Amino acid sequence: MTLASEAETASRAVLEAACTQAGLDPHAAELLRLGENALYRLPGGIIARISRAGQTAAAVREVQVARWLEAQEVPAVQALPNVDQPAEVDGRAVTWWQELPPHRHGTAVEVAAALRRLHDLPPPITFDVGRLDPFVRLSDRIERAATLSEADRAWMREHLAVLQGRYAELPTGLSPSVVHGDAWIGNVVATNDSRVVLLDLERCSVGPPEWDLVSTAVKVFTLAGITIEDYQRFVDAYGHDVTRWAGFELLRDIREFRLVCMAAQAAGENPTRADEAALRLACLRGERGPRPWHWTAVS
Incomplete structure (x- = not known):
């Protein structure tokens, strides 16, 4: 089996x-x-x-x-x-x-509008939505990365510790709000009845709105998954460009590391994904040239 x-x-x-x-x-x-x-x-x-x-x-x-x-x-x-x-x-x-009824991935503008609506809400008062933890489950994913060498996993542990130390000194930005927590374009969909719907709410919490915004920036500048023009439309629709903020590179680095850890965990469970995990790690370590990097989706 x-x-x-x-x-x-x-x-x-x-x-x-x-x-x-x-x-x-x-x-x-x-x-x-x-x-x-x-x-x-x-x-x-x-x-x-x-x-x-x-x-x-x-x-x-x-x-x-x-x-x-x-x-x-x-x-x-x-x-x-x-x-x-x-x-x-x-x-x-x-x-x-x-x-859901039939739907498609949201456009950059639709994602921006959905995030703007979410970020403008006051936090709930009937339950504790919790505080954002950008490092949730990363240690576990590193340990599950069975296709990587122990030296690679040791590098990932050290890199995680460095990112955690940097996050403790995150520059001031937008006022904290309820954030989606995993605001990739695939987690905002447009239905055939003209609704733009938020999916995968398990990481919703209170934190810096920039955490949601940086996902779309990573989509264009790290992964080349959308165009610069799409990103500008996203910025115009939301009303803020996260790449101009002093904390952008840190949140980008954390997002990229999360993508590496997810691929590494997936490869540990399905070795056919091992090459993708190794590629992502090599990119992060500066061994595959500058961004954008061409990564293949894993689940």
Whole structure:
């Protein structure tokens, strides 16, 4: 049995147990994605999201944030009503969501508008949304990077410590606000009924708005995934250019390191991704020339 089939078997067992708790029928469940989280579609337009072990607190917050945004009339993925959430099975959290209608990735302008709307909200008062931790789970991902050498992992541990030290002296910028926490273009979608919807709310917290803005800057200047013209439209729509801020390079460096750590963890679970993990690490260490770097998406 391959690692992927083992992971699917394990996630389906978790799904079945969680469905029993929630009074839902798992037998026609369709696997949509098996990556950082496992996603299944159940009959009736229900999406089940299964986290990795140890993420129950984040799942609780994600559901709370989704319901808060719905109350604020901010378009976002909606938690299934009238079901106790999350269910916990073998340390893994299972949450239930209403399936979105057909949709596409948001444009740079749509992402900017969605972030502006989110950042303008006052923080919730009915629950603690928490403080931003830009280093969440990085140590764990480094240790899971089984395809990298011990010397490479040692470099990553040291680099993480350097970034943490620099973040402790982050320059002053925009006023702290509720941030999405993982504001890549793929986490903001436009539906066929003309809504621009926020997805993947598990890292929502209070922190510097620049943390959300730097994702789009990385998309253009590190990855060449969108054009300079797209980025300027993003800046114009949001009303602020994060690249002109003294803390930009630090947040960019942290974002890039997160992308390296994610690929390294993915390679440890699926060795076919090992070349991509090694490439990203080499880029970060200055061995592949200047930005932009051409990285292949992993999940």
